[in-house]
Amino acid sequence: MDERKLEVLRAIVTDYVSSQEPVGSRALVERHDLGVSPATVRNDMAALEEEGYITQPHTSAGRIPTDKGYRLFVDRLGSLKPLSLAEQKAIQTFLAGAVDLDDVLHRTVRLLAQVTQQVAIVQYPTLSSSMVRHVEVVSLSTSRVLLILITSTGRIEQRALELADHDEATLAELRAHLNAATVGNSSSQAAARLSTLVDHLPASLEAIGQATIATLLEMLSSEASRRMVVGGVPNLTRYGAEFETTVKPVLEALEEQVVLLKLLGEATTADAVTVRIGQENPYKELQSTSVIASGYGSQIDIFATLGVVGPTRMDYPSTMASVRAVARYVGRFLSEG
Amino acid sequence: MDERKLEVLRAIVTDYVSSQEPVGSRALVERHDLGVSPATVRNDMAALEEEGYITQPHTSAGRIPTDKGYRLFVDRLGSLKPLSLAEQKAIQTFLAGAVDLDDVLHRTVRLLAQVTQQVAIVQYPTLSSSMVRHVEVVSLSTSRVLLILITSTGRIEQRALELADHDEATLAELRAHLNAATVGNSSSQAAARLSTLVDHLPASLEAIGQATIATLLEMLSSEASRRMVVGGVPNLTRYGAEFETTVKPVLEALEEQVVLLKLLGEATTADAVTVRIGQENPYKELQSTSVIASGYGSQIDIFATLGVVGPTRMDYPSTMASVRAVARYVGRFLSEG
DNA sequence: ACTGGCACTCCGTCTGCCAGAGTGCCAACA
DNA sequence: TGTTGGCACTCTGGCAGACGGAGTGCCAGT
Numbered sequence: 001m002d003e004r005k006l007e008v009l010r011a012i013v014t015d016y017v018s019s020q021e022p023v024g025s026r027a028l029v030e031r032h033d034l035g036v037s038p039a040t041v042r043n044d045m046a047a048l049e050e051e052g053y054i055t056q057p058h059t060s061a062g063r064i065p066t067d068k069g070y071r072l073f074v075d076r077l078g079s080l081k082p083l084s085l086a087e088q089k090a091i092q093t094f095l096a097g098a099v100d101l102d103d104v105l106h107r108t109v110r111l112l113a114q115v116t117q118q119v120a121i122v123q124y125p126t127l128s129s130s131m132v133r134h135v136e137v138v139s140l141s142t143s144r145v146l147l148i149l150i151t152s153t154g155r156i157e158q159r160a161l162e163l164a165d166h167d168e169a170t171l172a173e174l175r176a177h178l179n180a181a182t183v184g185n186s187s188s189q190a191a192a193r194l195s196t197l198v199d200h201l202p203a204s205l206e207a208i209g210q211a212t213i214a215t216l217l218e219m220l221s222s223e224a225s226r227r228m229v230v231g232g233v234p235n236l237t238r239y240g241a242e243f244e245t246t247v248k249p250v251l252e253a254l255e256e257q258v259v260l261l262k263l264l265g266e267a268t269t270a271d272a273v274t275v276r277i278g279q280e281n282p283y284k285e286l287q288s289t290s291v292i293a294s295g296y297g298s299q300i301d302i303f304a305t306l307g308v309v310g311p312t313r314m315d316y317p318s319t320m321a322s323v324r325a326v327a328r329y330v331g332r333f334l335s336e337g
Numbered sequence: 338m339d340e341r342k343l344e345v346l347r348a349i350v351t352d353y354v355s356s357q358e359p360v361g362s363r364a365l366v367e368r369h370d371l372g373v374s375p376a377t378v379r380n381d382m383a384a385l386e387e388e389g390y391i392t393q394p395h396t397s398a399g400r401i402p403t404d405k406g407y408r409l410f411v412d413r414l415g416s417l418k419p420l421s422l423a424e425q426k427a428i429q430t431f432l433a434g435a436v437d438l439d440d441v442l443h444r445t446v447r448l449l450a451q452v453t454q455q456v457a458i459v460q461y462p463t464l465s466s467s468m469v470r471h472v473e474v475v476s477l478s479t480s481r482v483l484l485i486l487i488t489s490t491g492r493i494e495q496r497a498l499e500l501a502d503h504d505e506a507t508l509a510e511l512r513a514h515l516n517a518a519t520v521g522n523s524s525s526q527a528a529a530r531l532s533t534l535v536d537h538l539p540a541s542l543e544a545i546g547q548a549t550i551a552t553l554l555e556m557l558s559s560e561a562s563r564r565m566v567v568g569g570v571p572n573l574t575r576y577g578a579e580f581e582t583t584v585k586p587v588l589e590a591l592e593e594q595v596v597l598l599k600l601l602g603e604a605t606t607a608d609a610v611t612v613r614i615g616q617e618n619p620y621k622e623l624q625s626t627s628v629i630a631s632g633y634g635s636q637i638d639i640f641a642t643l644g645v646v647g648p649t650r651m652d653y654p655s656t657m658a659s660v661r662a663v664a665r666y667v668g669r670f671l672s673e674g
Numbered sequence: 675a676c677t678g679g680c681a682c683t684c685c686g687t688c689t690g691c692c693a694g695a696g697t698g699c700c701a702a703c704a
Numbered sequence: 705t706g707t708t709g710g711c712a713c714t715c716t717g718g719c720a721g722a723c724g725g726a727g728t729g730c731c732a733g734t
Contacts, residue, residue, distance in 0.1 A: 376679090396682095
């Protein structure tokens with residue numbers, strides 16, 4: 001494609017993103033030194049519109065980018081904008097003093113919302129990407145015990161369980177067996193080893209062991225229990241004018257966490273930044289918004305995904321850079337700590 | 338105060354709440370059988386306005402209630418509207434199958450948002466209102482351990498901690514001491530007993546014991562770590578027209594959880610329903626909204642508070658009834674389960 | 675004490691109008 | 705052939721003015 005036409009598209013996208021108003025040929029040549037006259041730009045714009053990259057809200061208005069236009073911009077025109085020093089510094093220090101996993105994720109989401117000025121989302125690390133670190137069995141009453149699963153990413157999963165007739169000695173024995181079978185293993189390995197363990201328990205543990213292991217297997221496999229943390233919702237108030245197309249769908253998607261979790265899940269192929277623009281989103285509730293996401297984790301493993309949701313009219317280069325930077329940093333932090 | 342004037346005020350409030358439009362004398366006599374003519378009602382309205390219960394947006398418009406008007410309505414005119422059968426049924430069953438405390442609170446907030454059609458908030462049970470059920474110490478690496486505190490309400494608090502040179506045997510011994518000192522005690526009792534324990538540890542435990550107990554005391558005292566669950570945010574989209582006065586402040590308050598936690602905290606005097614209308618709110622961010630809250634807990638103890646936030650123009654009788662019903666039910670559920 | 679009537683006020687809406695911004699096209703030009 | 709200046713055309717957004725409707729306040733009558 002013609003070099004200058006791309007340049008024009010880039011100019012349109014950047015101008016529109018910052019002004020939120022249709023941009024015309026005159027304003028374009030004034031603000032970017034394209035080296036040609038408005039008339040020439042008009043010809044290019046007509047061509048770009050013909051090809052579907054831009055559109056006019058109505059005859060004799062300026063042009064605005066289409067989803068396709070943003071896509072081209074992101075793919076071929078957007079060099080990631082380097083972060084400001086203040087942002088880099090903020091990212092370097094925002095996790096200092098985090099006391100537990102919850103705290104880490106809450107700080108992360110707040111930071112991400114602040115640097116991107118969008119709604120931010122951070123998924124809890126999956127169980128499957130982490131090792132079992134400890135299994136604890138606590139007696140709650142004569143007939144109930146609490147089962148606690150601690151993973152290497154710091155995530156703690158708990159489940160109460162009816163268990164008639166247990167005493168401290170048998171629980172201790174059971175605990176030892178469970179830990180021996182699981183600690184240091186990935187969740188899938190641990191699940192496999194628990195499945196074999198169930199047949200090799202001493203007779204004294206058989207009764208309580210089976211129920212316990214069943215519950216534990218359920219906890220290990222429960223992808224369903226994926227959770228997320230949300231922040232920066234008030235950033236939506238900047239889009240009060242686009243209430244119906246931006247604010248409402250995003251709020252609804254945030255409430256319906258399942259949709260967002262799926263969407264983020266699909267982005268977890270690598271630690272690269274994934275961008276879904278408007279109609280590219282598989283969920284129609286979000287087809288007037290864009291989602292920018294990235295996996296985060298150690299070099300070996302992706303723990304989960306984080307990202308932001310906002311209007312399609314979004315500063316892609318900056319936002320993508322911020323998402324990537326935050327994802328890398330929190331990934332490193334979690335795999336070290 | 339004149340009986341009929343109260344009746345007029347009640348009619349104005351109910352009409353305005355359902356129509357969201359200033360209500361005039363003619364419409365009033367048409368929709369409520371007050372037994373008098375519009376002219377008479379006008380006189381009453383003039384008096385009510387004089388006394389500050391209602392106001393007109395501009396000359397020759399209908400009247401709308403003031404905060405003071407709503408307050409009178411709530412105090413003297415609002416009989417709690419009984420819940421519909423469907424709502425009662427929903428409340429009876431929504432907690433069935435909850436697997437842990439998180440789950441209980443999430444279900445609660447969703448239910449409350451659904452029946453009130455407002456933004457709902459549920460505070461996590463305070464540590465101070467619950468007993469310590471178990472303390473666990475888990476070795477994470479050679480120099481780090483994880484401290485876990487489990488309370489009778491099912492809340493789990495965790496904290497990682499640097500602890501050089503520990504081995505499984507000393508940890509087990511420490512664990513036994515910690516549990517002996519705390520289990521079955523309220524958090525304040527437990528804190529007191531831990532404080533004395535720290536001076537009576539065997540020499541072998543002194544080094545690791547002090548650091549551990551210090552952290553544990555911090556966990557027990559951390560009112561700061563009060564958390565909450567939010568739901569029903571998309572209900573705000575019904576107030577798109579009042580974006581600045583309703584949507585924006587509420588979103589901001591939700592992000593600033595501290596403010597809401599304080600506000601709810603002040604409501605936790607008993608299990609009665611507390612209503613704060615508009616300017617009655619001590620936090621200026623929320624002075625154009627109303628907060629309806631109630632403590633929840635066992636007969637003996639208030640665990641925490643739950644409630645809803647919405648525009649001052651709100652159906653107080655229904656909302657108050659729903660909040661009360663949900664609070665009672667979840668309180669009972671948690672003290673039994 | 676209540677009511678019907680009446681004059682008055684103010685809002686919201688609709689209309690028509692105008693300036694501004696932007697386009698598309700065409701003819702001229704390098 | 706690609707670029708440019710010029711020009712006629714179109715559409716929006718804002719503004720002024722007119723008007724109907726809803727509602728009030730007040731007064732005189734019952």
